[in-house]
Amino acid sequence: xxxxxxxxxxxxxxxxxxxxxxxxxxxxxxxxxxxxxxxxxxxxxxxxxxxxxxxxxxxxxxxxxxxxxxxxxxxxxxxxxxxxxxxxxxxxxxxxxxxxxxxxxxxxxxxxxxxxxxxxxxxxxxxxxxxxxxxxxxxxxxxxxxxxxxxxxxxxxxxxxxxxxxxxxxxxxxxxxxxxxxxxxxxxxxxxxxxxxxxxxxxxxxxxxxxxxxxxxxxxxxxxxxxxxxxxxxxxxxxxxxxxxxxxxxxxxxxxxxxxxxxxxxxxxxxxxxxxxxxxxxxxxxxxxxxxxxxxxxxxxxxxxxxxxxxxxxxxxxxxxxxxxxxxxxxxxxxxxxxxxxxxxxxxxxxxxxxxxxxxxxxxxxxxxxxxxxxxxxxxxxxxxx
Numbered sequence: 001x002x003x004x005x006x007x008x009x010x011x012x013x014x015x016x017x018x019x020x021x022x023x024x025x026x027x028x029x030x031x032x033x034x035x036x037x038x039x040x041x042x043x044x045x046x047x048x049x050x051x052x053x054x055x056x057x058x059x060x061x062x063x064x065x066x067x068x069x070x071x072x073x074x075x076x077x078x079x080x081x082x083x084x085x086x087x088x089x090x091x092x093x094x095x096x097x098x099x100x101x102x103x104x105x106x107x108x109x110x111x112x113x114x115x116x117x118x119x120x121x122x123x124x125x126x127x128x129x130x131x132x133x134x135x136x137x138x139x140x141x142x143x144x145x146x147x148x149x150x151x152x153x154x155x156x157x158x159x160x161x162x163x164x165x166x167x168x169x170x171x172x173x174x175x176x177x178x179x180x181x182x183x184x185x186x187x188x189x190x191x192x193x194x195x196x197x198x199x200x201x202x203x204x205x206x207x208x209x210x211x212x213x214x215x216x217x218x219x220x221x222x223x224x225x226x227x228x229x230x231x232x233x234x235x236x237x238x239x240x241x242x243x244x245x246x247x248x249x250x251x252x253x254x255x256x257x258x259x260x261x262x263x264x265x266x267x268x269x270x271x272x273x274x275x276x277x278x279x280x281x282x283x284x285x286x287x288x289x290x291x292x293x294x295x296x297x298x299x300x301x302x303x304x305x306x307x308x309x310x311x312x313x314x315x316x317x318x319x320x321x322x323x324x325x326x327x328x329x330x331x332x333x334x335x336x337x338x339x340x341x342x343x344x345x346x347x348x349x350x351x352x353x354x355x356x357x358x359x360x361x362x363x364x365x366x367x368x369x370x371x372x373x374x375x376x377x378x379x380x381x382x383x384x385x386x
Contacts, residue, residue: 036361043358046136046351140352145319145330147339147349154352156359158319162236162329163305166315169240169325170247170304175297177244178251179286182293185252186259187267187281198256205249213313216242221314228326232316236329239315243307247300254299258292259285298371302364308337332356 134142134151142155181201185194221238224230228237262285270280286293311317316328317338336353343350 039354039357039361043351043354045346046348046355140355143321145335147343147352152349154349155319156332156352156356158321159330159332159335159356161321161323162315162319163331163333165236165323165325165329166239166243166311166331167301167304169236170243171297171301173241174244174247174300174304175251178248178296178300179255179293181248181252182255182259183281183286186256187277187285201249202253203249204245205253207246207249209246209307209309210313212242212245213310215245216310216314230326232326232328234314234316235327236315236325239311239329239331240325242310242314243304246307246310247304250303251296251300254296255289255293258289258296261292262288295371298367302367305363306333306360307331308333312338332360336360 134153139152139154140156142153143157144153144155145158146153181197185198189197216238217234220241221233224235224238224241225233266284266288267280270284271277275283311331311334315330315334317330317334318328319330319335320327336356339349340353343353
């Protein structure tokens with residue numbers, strides 16, 4: 001049965017607007033999904049063994065014992081070059097061939113000879129021993145992050161410790177300040193004060209991270225070092241303070257909305273029973289708005305966990321396996337931001353950085369899922385008396 005109250009005339013403007021919104025929303029979802037697929041695909045290359053292909057032979061016919069070279073991502077297999085004929089110094093002509101490749105090709109002004117001209121090579125078993133390769137799992141779970149070296153080390157434990165230190169410090173500073181500021185604005189501030197303070201704090205949420213990082217690098221670091229006398233000017237405390245400046249606006253905005261949405265009848269009933277304004281705020285209104293406040297804190301954790309520029313500029317950016325807040329630290333997001341622009345495309349280092357990106361996504365998604373599916377439902381049932 002058709003709806004008699006529905007208009008039978010087609011409004012082309014509304015139809016175009018409706019389908020435009022649908023197309024934009026669908027395209028946004030597809031793009032986000034493709035980003036996740038790309039990140040997971042690049043990270044999976046770390047756990048998939050490299051394929052080997054036959055190197056191009058220099059002769060017309062290839063032999064069954066042809067040299068096998070690893071296939072690299074985005075690169076062509078290396079082909080050995082042969083010297084070309086021509087006069088000495090022509091392109092492709094090898095002018096100097098060292099006798100001993102164990103020595104570097106540098107000129108010694110004392111002897112007038114290159115070290116490679118020496119025929120006798122002293123026996124040095126340690127120098128000639130090949131580097132010891134480390135398994136992927138053992139490498140990732142080690143305590144050393146040193147991606148540049150003869151044997152690269154990709155231990156993510158220091159990065160996880162640095163991320164945990166700075167995030168905990170940021171939440172311990174930012175969450176109480178944001179919640180207290182929300183309580184003041186929601187229940188104690190005058191109307192004209194609320195209309196000024198609330199938009200001003202919410203505007204700080206869009207403040208550039210690099211500006212906060214410069215502020216911590218120049219001002220906060222010197223202030224903390226003058227007070228504490230620490231040997232390190234940049235450390236986890238300075239980074240945590242900088243991250244808290246990014247966390248406070250998020251916690252304040254969501255917590256204030258949650259407190260303002262609590263029915264006014266609870267506020268009036270508490271005052272009618274003889275409670276003071278402050279007792280009503282933190283014993284009645286704050287517990288009633290606990291699901292929203294808890295969600296605000298978790299969103300603040302996600303912001304501190306994934307912040308990049310502040311962590312790069314204010315934490316000292318040193319991957320140390322120490323839980324001391326007075327020593328420099330390095331976060332997962334800062335590692336990705338500082339090294340992704342210079343990494344070799346398709347290398348093991350490249351895959352490890354994408355693996356760290358997957359780790360960030362999994363942790364953030366897990367926090368949001370726990371909040372939505374478990375914690376908020378438990379709080380709602382609790383305050384509904386179920």
